[in-house]
Amino acid sequence: MTENNQQEHSESSKESTPVTPSNTSHPKKTLFSPTAGQKIDLSPSKNTLPYAAFGLSAIAIALSGWLYLQSMQSTVDNDISALKNAQSTLSSQLNSNNISATELNRLAEQIQGATQTNQSQNSQLLTRLSLQEEKLLILESKMSRLGNTTKEDWKLAEAEYLIRLANQRLLLESDNVGAATLLINADDILNELKDPLVFSTRKALAKDIQALKSISQFDLEGAYLKLNALYESVETLPQREPSKAWQSTSSEQNTLLQTGSKATNVDASQAVTTMLSSLWESLQSLVVINYNHKPIKALLPPAEYQTLVTGLQLQLDVAQVALIKGEPRIYQQTLSRVATAITEHFETQADSVVFFLGGLTALQQLNPSPELPLPRESLLAMRALMQEWDRRNTDVTTSPEPVVQETTTQEQPQNPSPQDEPKAEQGGGA
Template identity: 25%
Template sequence: MDNEKAPAEQLQHQEHAQASTEATTAPSQSSNDTAVATQARSPWPMRLGLLLVTLLAIAALAASFWLYQQIQQQQLQNQQLQQQIVQAQNAPTQQLQQLSQALQTQQQQLGDTQNTLQKMQQTEEQLGTKVAALAQRHPNHWLAAEAEYLVRLAGRKLWLEKDPQTAVGLLKAADERIAAMQESSLVPLRRAIAEDITAVSEIKNADIAGTVYALDGVIAKLEKMPLNRLQQQDEPEADDQQVTTSLSDWRTNLAKTWRALKDDFFTIRKVSTDVTPLLSGKQEWYLEENIRNKLLQAQLALYQYNELNYRQSITLARKWIQQYYDLEDSSTQEVLASLEALASLKLDAITVQQFNSSKQLKQLVTYGNLLPNEEVAP
């Protein structure tokens, strides 16, 4: 009995446990359904909130960027204002510096002007002293100044113009001025002038101007001279070449026939001068210009007192004329004779470097008399 009750109790116990389990699981299922319903309704507000947050964040970033630009512009404006303030503060300083520099420049100019005025005053005083000294000098002082000028002019004629003859005349004129002073203390000066006259007189004088004019005459005759051309022999007359019909003239006819055959194949001419090729018109012009150029070079060598170049130019011009022009023509013979005479011109070198009287004349003009050797300024 007891064993039969036990299974029944166990069945009841199991049913009771199953009922409690179902009762327990029923509320949990209802809560899950509520959660699912809640999750189904929640996404739209959350998305809207997220959108609002994003928009607020973008607006905040834009506002921050705008504020940053405003701050940067404000800083640039502040910097510009600071620079303007600094420039406004420095402007008076720069103006003061410029004014001080201008004042210094004006002071320097004033100092230079004062120095110039002082120099002018000193020069004026020196001139006054010299004028007073000249006023106290002997009237012969002007003769000494004229003699010094003549000696300087003689040096110019001798060394620049290569004219020793005129230089001698000027030195003699200077000696006449010194002699007119009639002072025994000037004997050394006259002795020095005499030495200068002797030294210049020893230079052989060449007529430079006359030689140049003679060369001009030769140049003018170049166009009139004929070239050396080959002359053709006269052709025999036609009557002399005809053969006669007489038998007695067979020797003459044979000679005429041989002469005709020879003239057809050979031309024989006798030339007494050197054979030179005939020149064309252009070549003739070049030849004439080359000869003229050499004669002009000879003139330039005369002015330079260069005897070597002078002779070489004359010699080459004569050679070309003898080679290319007709030597039997009278114009050619006159030109060759003139060039031969001109080639004999001699140009002596000027060995006089300075005049002995120049230093003493300078002493006489400056001090009014000749100084001893130990007092002469270097």
């Protein structure tokens, strides 16, 4: 823009400068004034005024144009700066709008979550209210039942309690005798009602009582005491010895030597023969032929023998615990281990060992936890009887109520209450 303005300024300056005509081409003309007698110069230099005015006007136009361009340029710069400012303000507004939009979205999510929690809380409150209403209805029904209970209702509740107690006795204590006694008492109570509704319940009770009585009796205390007696008799059992014949021959030799010194009339030949025969028998007793090809066990040293006795006593303790807790598998395993150890390390021909093994075999025949039938059928029949009994009682109590209400509603207009009489008197006085 500045270069163009300079060129235009130079061109206007060139046009504004007057051209001096040369003397050769334009000769001066002089005129003589007749009045004053002076000469009038008619040369072209006297006509440069229009040219100067034109040049000045051109310069003014150029200056005005340049000033206009400068003003336009300044306005454009101002407009650009204003646009930049507006753009920055718009961008800041957009950023603030974006921030506000995110905040609004976050607030909307929070509001939605709050509404969901409120809805869930309302649903929970509604469920609680429904449960409370159901509980209130149940309590009202129970109160009405308590208000209308009779002696037969109490007997029926007692019979149900006895049946439940019999189930608990079998589950917790495995006491079939006590459970059968409780069921018999419940059957006696139902028999006192003399009602045909109890027939099916008494039938189920009779079936459960018969099943409990068919179980063989099991004396837990007696079995425990027998195991304790075996525990104490382990220390007195004789250990197995390798040769009983050697002991018998040695004792015979001692007796012969004692009698030989006293009997002087016995012949020497007979004494020699008897000595040789006894020696031969003793040698035979020392030689044992094992036809089963099993190794012969020697006598245990005292320390190992004491360890064996302690181990057997420990196994009997485990059998006692398994008997009390009702663990048949552990009970049978421990008793079989004790029997195997007794037959291997103790003299099975001795009377004490024979009696010990006999008692152990008798205890092995016991079952610590026999299968006991649960009186479920009688309990289910009792619950059905209670429901039928309550239904019949509710039908009986609710049937006469509408008749009573109708009679009372019909009698109310005919017999005004004493509270209405003062009101009528007050209305008449007014």
